[in-house]
Amino acid sequence: MKKQGIFYFGDTETSGGVDRKVAAQLKSLNTPELGCRQIRYANYSRSLFNRLLFRLPFTNVYPRWTYSKEFDRADFVYFRRSHLSVHCLRVMKKIRRRNPEAKILYEIPTYPFKKELTARWFDYPLWWKEYLCMLRIHRYVDRIVTMSDDEVICGVPTIRMVNGIDLETVRPIEPAPEDGAIHVVGVASITRWHGYDRFLEGMGEYYRSGGRRNIVLHLVGTGTKKTMDGLRRLVERYRLADRVIFHGYRTGEELDRIYDRCHLGLIALATQDKDIHRHSTLKSREYLAKGLPTVSTGITDVFENRDYKYNLRLPSDTVCVNMQDIVSFYDAVYGTMPRRQVIETIHCFAASTIDVGITMAPVIDYLLSDARR
Numbered sequence: 001m002k003k004q005g006i007f008y009f010g011d012t013e014t015s016g017g018v019d020r021k022v023a024a025q026l027k028s029l030n031t032p033e034l035g036c037r038q039i040r041y042a043n044y045s046r047s048l049f050n051r052l053l054f055r056l057p058f059t060n061v062y063p064r065w066t067y068s069k070e071f072d073r074a075d076f077v078y079f080r081r082s083h084l085s086v087h088c089l090r091v092m093k094k095i096r097r098r099n100p101e102a103k104i105l106y107e108i109p110t111y112p113f114k115k116e117l118t119a120r121w122f123d124y125p126l127w128w129k130e131y132l133c134m135l136r137i138h139r140y141v142d143r144i145v146t147m148s149d150d151e152v153i154c155g156v157p158t159i160r161m162v163n164g165i166d167l168e169t170v171r172p173i174e175p176a177p178e179d180g181a182i183h184v185v186g187v188a189s190i191t192r193w194h195g196y197d198r199f200l201e202g203m204g205e206y207y208r209s210g211g212r213r214n215i216v217l218h219l220v221g222t223g224t225k226k227t228m229d230g231l232r233r234l235v236e237r238y239r240l241a242d243r244v245i246f247h248g249y250r251t252g253e254e255l256d257r258i259y260d261r262c263h264l265g266l267i268a269l270a271t272q273d274k275d276i277h278r279h280s281t282l283k284s285r286e287y288l289a290k291g292l293p294t295v296s297t298g299i300t301d302v303f304e305n306r307d308y309k310y311n312l313r314l315p316s317d318t319v320c321v322n323m324q325d326i327v328s329f330y331d332a333v334y335g336t337m338p339r340r341q342v343i344e345t346i347h348c349f350a351a352s353t354i355d356v357g358i359t360m361a362p363v364i365d366y367l368l369s370d371a372r373r
Helices: 017-028 048-053 069-073 086-098 121-134 196-208 225-237 252-261 282-290 323-334 339-353 361-368
Strands: 003-008 034-039 076-080 103-108 143-146 156-160 182-187 215-220 244-248 264-266 294-297 311-314
Touching: 003 017, 003 069, 003 361, 017 034, 034 361, 069 086, 076 086, 086 103, 086 121, 103 361, 156 361, 182 196, 182 252, 182 323, 196 215, 196 225, 196 323, 215 252, 215 323, 225 244, 264 282, 264 323, 282 294, 282 339, 311 323, 323 339
Parallel strands: 003 034, 003 076, 076 103, 103 143, 143 156, 182 215, 182 264, 215 244, 264 294, 294 311
Antiparallel strands: none
């Protein structure tokens, strides 16, 4: 008999890479043996007042966790982490009481997440709020889905997987005419963790030292005013205005056209600041699906223990990026085969490693099994 489940995540404002990932996961969870539909959080306001309430321990502001009668009939309920609170635990507890045979899974996309929640002093209440709830999660959750190497998190056995992408939704790069420049792209909801400041400082040092290759950085996305102002100050300080393009938020055909111009993609250059040295970022998946060679710090899980030559791994430190390493990597990749062949090779690698049907297999196997704990 076909097993039916609920994916509990998202609101009317959810968009971008995470929303696309959830859509891909839902697609993989709808098979001849499984069915799954999404339930979104109850409507809520992101007013200043609610943002303040959100940091208090017992408020149910956003997400606003509510119980659905559909949970009573589900064979499994899949939660994706979004600021765990006592109200989320109460929903889990009610599922466990009213539908004891249902499997409850809780996905933690980034683990550990302490530094992510303590980067700003006024976010510390969020960390304590979530930490105290994590100590109780073992009472209700059967498996934690994680992209980390942890076999157990807070007393709960894990299902270890890597992030995936629905390759059918991504158009590989169609190379634009070459103009002699090395075009590098960073696509993100820009935060300090992306380490783009390291890249800009490296560009400044490269040209101050007499560098001759034309390197153009395309930053696609937005961030906080503090983050974006900091990047713009670096551009001004190093006189890089003609070499750095701030595109803002772009999607669809506009984003595709930017990708078509670019030769390298920046995954993240400061994940070590979050105590994450092995990562499974959504952006790395998009770059691979596009057929784009990548630059990163730390270990990108899908490259680990593979003879993969299209990723440049930089040192995990705060030193500016050595642009000569970028130039040498570009020459090594595109000096040995045509660009179209590079794109096709990387896209084929993506199809065999990170298509969501492959990456979600451990979760699907568990859901179809008789195992609980």
